[in-house]
Amino acid sequence: MSNQNNITSVLRETRVFHPSADFSHKAHVGSFAEYKRLWESAREDIEGFWAEQAKSLAWFKTWHTTLEWKAPHAKWFDGGLINASYNCLDRHLNNGLNNKAALIWEGEPGDTRTLTYQMLHREVCKFANALKLLGINKGDRITIYMPLVPELVIAMLACARIGAVHSVVFGGFSAEAVADRNNDAKSRLVITADGGWRRGKTVPLKANVDQAVEKSPTIEKVVVLKRTGQAIDMHPGRDLWWHELISGVGSECPAEALDSEHPLFILYTSGSTGKPKGIYHTTGGYLLGAAYTHKLVFDIRPDDVYWCTADAGWITGHTYLVYGPLANATTIVMYEGAPNHPAEDRFWEIIAKYGVTVFYTAPTAIRAFMKWGDQFPKRHDLTSLRLLGSVGEPINPEAWMWYQEVIGGGRCPIVDTWWQTETGSIMIAPLPGAVPTKPGSATFPLPGIVAEIVDKEGKEVGANEGGFLVIKKPWPSMLRTLYGDDERYQKTYWENTPGSYFTADGARRDEEGYIWIMGRVDDVLNVSGHRLSTMEVESALAQHHYVAEAAVVGKPDEIKGEGIACFVTLKSGIAATDSLKAELRDFVSKSIGALARPDEIRFTEGLPKTRSGKIMRRLLRDIASGRQTSGDTTTLEDYSVLANLRSDEE
Numbered sequence: 001m002s003n004q005n006n007i008t009s010v011l012r013e014t015r016v017f018h019p020s021a022d023f024s025h026k027a028h029v030g031s032f033a034e035y036k037r038l039w040e041s042a043r044e045d046i047e048g049f050w051a052e053q054a055k056s057l058a059w060f061k062t063w064h065t066t067l068e069w070k071a072p073h074a075k076w077f078d079g080g081l082i083n084a085s086y087n088c089l090d091r092h093l094n095n096g097l098n099n100k101a102a103l104i105w106e107g108e109p110g111d112t113r114t115l116t117y118q119m120l121h122r123e124v125c126k127f128a129n130a131l132k133l134l135g136i137n138k139g140d141r142i143t144i145y146m147p148l149v150p151e152l153v154i155a156m157l158a159c160a161r162i163g164a165v166h167s168v169v170f171g172g173f174s175a176e177a178v179a180d181r182n183n184d185a186k187s188r189l190v191i192t193a194d195g196g197w198r199r200g201k202t203v204p205l206k207a208n209v210d211q212a213v214e215k216s217p218t219i220e221k222v223v224v225l226k227r228t229g230q231a232i233d234m235h236p237g238r239d240l241w242w243h244e245l246i247s248g249v250g251s252e253c254p255a256e257a258l259d260s261e262h263p264l265f266i267l268y269t270s271g272s273t274g275k276p277k278g279i280y281h282t283t284g285g286y287l288l289g290a291a292y293t294h295k296l297v298f299d300i301r302p303d304d305v306y307w308c309t310a311d312a313g314w315i316t317g318h319t320y321l322v323y324g325p326l327a328n329a330t331t332i333v334m335y336e337g338a339p340n341h342p343a344e345d346r347f348w349e350i351i352a353k354y355g356v357t358v359f360y361t362a363p364t365a366i367r368a369f370m371k372w373g374d375q376f377p378k379r380h381d382l383t384s385l386r387l388l389g390s391v392g393e394p395i396n397p398e399a400w401m402w403y404q405e406v407i408g409g410g411r412c413p414i415v416d417t418w419w420q421t422e423t424g425s426i427m428i429a430p431l432p433g434a435v436p437t438k439p440g441s442a443t444f445p446l447p448g449i450v451a452e453i454v455d456k457e458g459k460e461v462g463a464n465e466g467g468f469l470v471i472k473k474p475w476p477s478m479l480r481t482l483y484g485d486d487e488r489y490q491k492t493y494w495e496n497t498p499g500s501y502f503t504a505d506g507a508r509r510d511e512e513g514y515i516w517i518m519g520r521v522d523d524v525l526n527v528s529g530h531r532l533s534t535m536e537v538e539s540a541l542a543q544h545h546y547v548a549e550a551a552v553v554g555k556p557d558e559i560k561g562e563g564i565a566c567f568v569t570l571k572s573g574i575a576a577t578d579s580l581k582a583e584l585r586d587f588v589s590k591s592i593g594a595l596a597r598p599d600e601i602r603f604t605e606g607l608p609k610t611r612s613g614k615i616m617r618r619l620l621r622d623i624a625s626g627r628q629t630s631g632d633t634t635t636l637e638d639y640s641v642l643a644n645l646r647s648d649e650e
């Protein structure tokens, strides 16, 4: 934790937006009083509340214990038997929704496919049978590294169907990152594609997998979907084409009845150190969190056409592209490619074409749309929209207002949803028919969630005082541990503020109780809504043979929220040139993925450190953002280093 002592909040926003009477009237929760009542009654009996909610899922066997809490380890719905794939598919077929569209998919080149619930069920069953043919068993880990195509969803649900544990790795990550994740999870199988489309070009997914698998001794087979048709190497005996694998397999595959606490997936995310954390989620509780929040926060109705723009490689894709909406039998729009291909109006074209009613995206995208200009959304009829959502980072009021006016036509409530990979589902967000919104505030915790803002001692802070956001009570979709590292789990989340879950976000509540998220208080960056640790980038840089030492900090970026600034000292005799800067940027991008490409590299003679040798990141942040150096420098070991860094800039 770096910013411990200086969480100050400067943002003050006074505009308030009420949902229309019509919206509230039709909503699942239609007034603030009703929200309050729900929240209070849930807090009085957390277990009873969640047990009641859990009845909305289909269980093969009812649980005997709603919550077993041996802090910090939770078991939810112990004794219950359930299957996530069954809840997302079979249940709806039994309810007569066979021919309802489940996925409306559009590829970047413009090809489209629609899968009804029945068709999706069939494909999932076939692929699940194929996995069984490959000898995949309940509990085996499987890496999925694919473009955003229907087969990605099919692969996830097929794993869930047989109790295999998926670890989806975002297609923008490098071979190196895939290998790390394969090895940490000890995956047996990689599911990939020849490539995927991104901004008119193909992404070499299979070539990356080939490199990764060389360093992943636990991988036995690679299943390859033909997507782009680009030339790839197929390794005989190891690599199998998806279409060949499923040809001739049966289309019936009963869903396994799994323990509620059976793992559903591992998803790697950045923490404060260089090594990504395998966030470990289980079945019953996670699915409940996903379905419950999706229904309430997006106020989902049977005729909605719902579009979450996140890639399934991130938690938002897991929970609000796949599990939440499918569990609620929602029609989902899914788009493979970039928002500006072939032109900057692609998203708006898709909304108009399919009549999207609920749209969920990230502030970084909204800021890019603003920059591209109003003429692009104005070209299309967006009147089908009735609700807008935002996720991934604090949304600045200016972007919120633009979203509200230009995309929502002033008529759509905005749900600013705060949550994390670890929380599994949304924790803080307005219920759109009930809670008046303020631009930039995620407003209030959902019923069932007890969130507080506390100081270092764990004491609740007063109105408008900054503090740490914590969650006081266990909730069903919480992470259970970090895969293979329970000690780190305990240390990261449960020791900073004993007795409650530590989110590592700073926040404040205003005089009306609205929560305003102020951003991370650890060394995690939020670049375009994607989490990256400064240490990951530092250790990538340190692997370059010219680099002696590197320190990485975030700096404000108009579009991305945060950019990556690197301070690098070179080994003696190495010249600090612009071409070396370019080489280092490429080097990081290759070793982690394009999302980690540094925005700025500065060479320096030395790094400012405390007497005990800790890099003083606060000073570097000030320098990177062009602020005057603030705060206490009395522990700084070598003042001249700081002076050099500053003069370099002037």
Ligand code: WTA
Binding pocket: 269, 314, 315, 316, 390, 391, 392, 393, 394, 395, 416, 417, 418, 419, 420, 421, 422, 442, 503, 504, 505, 517, 519, 520, 526, 529, 530, 531
């Ligand atoms: C940040 C993404 C402000 C926060 C779902 C959190 C947000 C981290 C919001 C988790 C929001 C996410 N307002 N900040 N609405 N949503 N964050 O794990 O810092 O990729 O801790 O999960 O994103 O990022 P993650």
